[in-house]
Amino acid sequence: MFCLRLKRWLQPWSQVCAVSRQSAHRLSSILQATKLPPQKVQSLLYPFSKVEEFLDRSVDRTQFQLFHPSVEDMVQAEKLFISSRSHKIDYYSSAERMGHLPALQQPEMGFIGRSNVGKSSLIKALFSLTPEVEVRVSKTPGHTKKMNFFKVGKAFTIVDMPGYGYRAPKDFVDMVEPYLCQRKNLVRTFLLVDGNVGLQKADLIALEMCEEFRRPYVIIVTKIDKCGLGVLLTNLMNLQEVVKTQTTSCFPQPFLVSSLQFWGIHLLRCFICHLTGSIMLTNTS
Ligand SMILES: Nc1nc2c(ncn2[C@@H]2O[C@H](COP(=O)(O)OP(=O)(O)OP(=O)(O)O)[C@@H](O)[C@H]2O)c(=O)[nH]1
Numbered sequence: 001m002f003c004l005r006l007k008r009w010l011q012p013w014s015q016v017c018a019v020s021r022q023s024a025h026r027l028s029s030i031l032q033a034t035k036l037p038p039q040k041v042q043s044l045l046y047p048f049s050k051v052e053e054f055l056d057r058s059v060d061r062t063q064f065q066l067f068h069p070s071v072e073d074m075v076q077a078e079k080l081f082i083s084s085r086s087h088k089i090d091y092y093s094s095a096e097r098m099g100h101l102p103a104l105q106q107p108e109m110g111f112i113g114r115s116n117v118g119k120s121s122l123i124k125a126l127f128s129l130t131p132e133v134e135v136r137v138s139k140t141p142g143h144t145k146k147m148n149f150f151k152v153g154k155a156f157t158i159v160d161m162p163g164y165g166y167r168a169p170k171d172f173v174d175m176v177e178p179y180l181c182q183r184k185n186l187v188r189t190f191l192l193v194d195g196n197v198g199l200q201k202a203d204l205i206a207l208e209m210c211e212e213f214r215r216p217y218v219i220i221v222t223k224i225d226k227c228g229l230g231v232l233l234t235n236l237m238n239l240q241e242v243v244k245t246q247t248t249s250c251f252p253q254p255f256l257v258s259s260l261q262f263w264g265i266h267l268l269r270c271f272i273c274h275l276t277g278s279i280m281l282t283n284t285s
């Protein structure tokens with residue numbers, strides 16, 4: 001029974017992954033995405049819900065409700081990611097240390113993770129409906145050297161951070177730690193973990209740091225188009241065990257994404273809009 005369900009689910013997974021780069025780009029708009037067959041739409045919009053049934057034994061459902069907004073909520077959220085004259089989305093400024101931080105008051109969302117985990121690519125995917133916003137990505141780890149602030153109208157700011165680990169900037173600790181710990185309008189930290197390799201030592205150190213700051217953070221599992229289902233499930237089970245036993249400030253639901261295939265991007269846009277109070281959810285069941 002388990003294998004049958006697994007097989008059934010594997011099919012849309014591989015099919016959605018098989019879309020070309022060009023047609024994948026069309027999926028960045030929810031109206032286009034919902035034209036796919038229903039099974040594919042589910043995988044694209046709610047990737048965690050699709051794997052959750054295989055993780056049942058490790059998920060403690062008593063503590064929280066899965067973030068599972070309706071498609072209508074996602075449509076509302078998507079509007080915030082489209083630039084207009086009255087709602088300008090743009091790169092705002094960069095900072096190398098606390099003294100350089102922009103004096104913005106609106107809620108901020110900070111993205112951290114190991115070099116090359118896909119932070120900039122994820123932000124680029126979030127802004128894909130406003131392609132004039134330039135977010136630089138690179139195959140070479142250690143590409144992003146400063147904290148880059150992207151202003152989303154008056155609603156919120158998204159902050160792309162340098163990566164930790166391999167080729168991290170020399171002043172990484174002086175730059176990022178005080179920001180994460182002290183920035184008043186930082187509403188959420190998103191800690192990115194590579195779905196293909198799972199939690200690494202450097203990720204556990206970052207997790208410990210987030211715990212120490214006692215500010216709410218959320219784990220995002222990246223590059224899920226790259227990994228087989230078995231690898232992904234193993235890494236997710238390990239992650240959930242760590243979250244359950246070693247964290248108190250971490251949101252229990254990981255967000256699964258592929259920035260190239262747009263898996264989980266619509267859900268994440270909606271979550272960001274929800275966290276920043278930019279939309280009212282119609283349905284959270
Ligand atoms: N297959 C796949 N590759 C991805 C995905 N996201 C990012 N990548 C690739 O991973 C590499 C690193 O991406 P970046 O977004 O620059 O990573 P980063 O975390 O910003 O890296 P630093 O700025 O160096 O810390 C690039 O070659 C991306 O194309 C994804 O969802 N799927």
Ligand SMILES: [Mg+2]
Pocket residue numbers: 119120121136137143144160161162163
């Ligand atoms: Mg980067």
